[in-house]
Amino acid sequence: MNLGPDLADSDLSRAHAACSARAILGEDFFGGWEQSDIELFLRHGRSESPAPGKITDFFGIRTNSSFHPWATHFDGVVIRSVPLPDDSLRAEAIEYFATLDSLEAAPVDSFKVAELGASYGPWICFCAVMAERTGRGRGRFVAVEASDYLYNLIPHHLAENGIEPTAGDFTFVKGAIAAERGTLYFPRVSNPMENGGQAKGDDGEVDYLGRQVEHDCVEAYPLAEVLGADIWDLVHIDIQGAEYDVLSAGIDILDTHVRAIFVGTHSRKIEGQLLELFDGRGWVLRRERPTRFNYCPDRRSIVSWATRDGGQYWINPKLRG
Numbered sequence: 001m002n003l004g005p006d007l008a009d010s011d012l013s014r015a016h017a018a019c020s021a022r023a024i025l026g027e028d029f030f031g032g033w034e035q036s037d038i039e040l041f042l043r044h045g046r047s048e049s050p051a052p053g054k055i056t057d058f059f060g061i062r063t064n065s066s067f068h069p070w071a072t073h074f075d076g077v078v079i080r081s082v083p084l085p086d087d088s089l090r091a092e093a094i095e096y097f098a099t100l101d102s103l104e105a106a107p108v109d110s111f112k113v114a115e116l117g118a119s120y121g122p123w124i125c126f127c128a129v130m131a132e133r134t135g136r137g138r139g140r141f142v143a144v145e146a147s148d149y150l151y152n153l154i155p156h157h158l159a160e161n162g163i164e165p166t167a168g169d170f171t172f173v174k175g176a177i178a179a180e181r182g183t184l185y186f187p188r189v190s191n192p193m194e195n196g197g198q199a200k201g202d203d204g205e206v207d208y209l210g211r212q213v214e215h216d217c218v219e220a221y222p223l224a225e226v227l228g229a230d231i232w233d234l235v236h237i238d239i240q241g242a243e244y245d246v247l248s249a250g251i252d253i254l255d256t257h258v259r260a261i262f263v264g265t266h267s268r269k270i271e272g273q274l275l276e277l278f279d280g281r282g283w284v285l286r287r288e289r290p291t292r293f294n295y296c297p298d299r300r301s302i303v304s305w306a307t308r309d310g311g312q313y314w315i316n317p318k319l320r321g
Helices: 013-025 037-044 069-074 093-105 122-133 154-160 223-227 243-249 251-257 268-280
Strands: 054-056 062-064 110-116 138-145 170-174 182-187 215-221 234-237 260-265 284-289 306-308 310-315
Touching: 037 093, 062 154, 093 110, 093 122, 093 234, 093 260, 093 284, 093 310, 110 122, 110 223, 122 138, 122 154, 138 223, 154 170, 170 215, 223 243, 223 251, 234 243, 243 251, 243 260, 243 268, 260 268, 268 284, 268 310
Parallel strands: 110 138, 110 234, 138 170, 234 260
Antiparallel strands: 054 062, 182 215, 260 310, 284 310
């Protein structure tokens, strides 16, 4: 089976420029990637034709252009650049590496992925497509999203890519992932520009960025309830500042049920906490990209200082060699 794209269609110029810049400066100023990732990405790339109203990425995944209103210049475009140091649209190389590395380490007939803080489901869609392409007959995909607006986009994004979710393979959970069962309040989302809200314990009108927004009451679910008894090849979690609280509360189930985890990080403090948490449990840090931030002392939450999310990709050697 030929999984790679026609190499003539691939644009390596950006990736090579990043590698050259790193070599000259002598430090990992981008973070989270290695030059060897290019080969991994090429192995799973797919050349597709452009489609009106869609953005088609290097891997042949199509996204409705309306989901990315800040990227109207990509409408009807196929992005042929290898996603290193990022995909020029929404994700860093570290996320693609974590996903494809987990795919190649998964059983040959199965791939199980949970996306927590799923937005419109870009990663479960990516994983479901990759599972089909690599001939994995059994998949299991869970998406947890607190926003009504974004939650309702998930099946549409899957359908754009030929994925028809079945009850046995896909579970969609409307709610927030949290340290314990209960209720939380999540900023009301009315368009894709409002992606990136943080759940909180009260219904006050001010969010963590200090903005006046309406909040909706949502169900909160702990990791154990969402993950259940399955063994998961990858958990992808991006929950805007609650990552340490949730992951430390659920570390026991992660130890026994999760082979690898990618965590989107939103402050240097959280990054340090996660380093201590996972390293203390014997997990192995495969890749890391630090958060970028601007110091904003007038904001009450240091999470709101972040200007670009960081990421950590951890492997659980108890379940994966």
